[in-house]
Amino acid sequence: MIRMEHVRKSFSGNPVLRDVSLEVHDGESVVLIGRSGSGKSVTLRNILGLIQPDEGQVWVDDNEVTAMSPAEIMPLRKTIGMLFQNAALWDSMNVFDNVALALRHHKMMTEPEIVNRVYECLELVGLGEKSVAKRAPSDLSGGMRKRVGLARAIAVQPKYMLYDEPTTGLDPIMAGIIDTLIRDLNTRLHTTSLTITHDMNSAFTIADRIIMLHRGKIIYSGDVEDTKVLKDTPIGELKSEEEMVVHQLLNGDAEGLIKPGPTDHYEKAHAHQ
């Protein structure tokens, strides 16, 4: 289980996360939604121990990430896979070596086993042809790069998968393929996953539960069916400001409590908290 408790994080005095607590249970697929700059990526980086929160605790299973040294975090990271927004493939290596790097570095397998594992992972993401494995990342389309990033992440057989805006920059068909792939992999590999996105179609395809982060705080958590109901609820029937904010984001409405700019209606009303 991934657990964050009362996490706060500021950059140069600007609060990004303000008292964030969340749990992702084993086997669950949680999608974290929110506007750009709401603190979604910072949440993922805190879980991975890439940054330390100013306050609060982050737990992965029984390990308190926030209390671990960089050397202690390394073994824990072998249990977490991550798909980066732009795939973050290593340009100096071909596709095969990108997927094989962690396996080779950690001496997890013999070379023939690594070859089998790499092709197995590439096959899982629909890139099993040998010609693809020899190609440089720069020769791949955005969708293929994401799929190679996914193959690289699952190669080490992680217990947890973190996805950072997996469908950003992809055409709707490729976005649909990636969503389906993530959903299938979560089921087939029994991974626990946390995905951040502002693509609502993607969120509804991938998620068991949807959480909304707004202005550094979690203002909503509900399962997919409840969230779909909330999305389709007429504005006049919404019961709270939080619901109105979630409704606005889910529907992508330009009008509502969320306004562009550093402060919005909702922010002003909750500035004292």
Next chain:
Amino acid sequence: MDMQPSPADNSYNQFVSNIGRKVLDFIDRVGKLSFLVWQVIKTLRWIYRDRKLYFRQAMEIGVMSLPLVLLIGAFTGAVSTWQTNYTAGDLLPLKYLGMATFKAVIIELGPVLSGLVLAGRVGSSLSAELATMRISEQVDALEVLAVDPIRYLVSPRMIAAIIMVPVLVTLAVFTAMWGGFLVANLFMGVGFDLYFGEIPVFFKMKDVYVMLAKSATFGGIIALTGTYVGMNAKGGAEGVGKATIRSFVYSALGILVMDYFLVVILF
């Protein structure tokens, strides 16, 4: 009655505060650089297991820089011989021309000029590569897969530079002597024996040690600066550009400052 600070007081306070901030910033950077060196030292126990990474960087830093360094060496020797003849030609017999060029090149010009050129060729390339990796989350991707970026990216580059720069400088000194001889022979009519004859007489092993010590230090400065600046780059394509410039400026400055201290220490 409250005393309001005068504009002069304000500007003085601001001046002192700026100086203080710069000093703290400098101490912070020295601390971070020292910590990076310590992290590199800790990864050296993996040097045999990671030997392929080290060889690849040795090729990249050493072999790929060879044509440039040899060219620089040849022209440095040629200019050095010409200038020595122009400056001291009336006082210095021609038989000492080769020896004077050799001393100038091996102790000073070879390591420093090669170092400055390599700060541009190698240092900028290291910082641009690592800055791009940092900004495009490739360094984060290594960390997420539990691959230590210091061990995987920084240590091979730093050790390769420390080993390969002395090799490059040694070869540059050889080509400098041939460049100098060519000029002496073509324009001054100095033969092979006359040009090279006095070098063994005045040759000291210490000169070689100084050249190696200087060039290894300069190699370390180039790699340390390039990797540090690259790994700490921020802010998109502009960040990569700034990292490249910073790397060259800091390396060049570091080489010239360390050259002074090494001369004071070694002579």
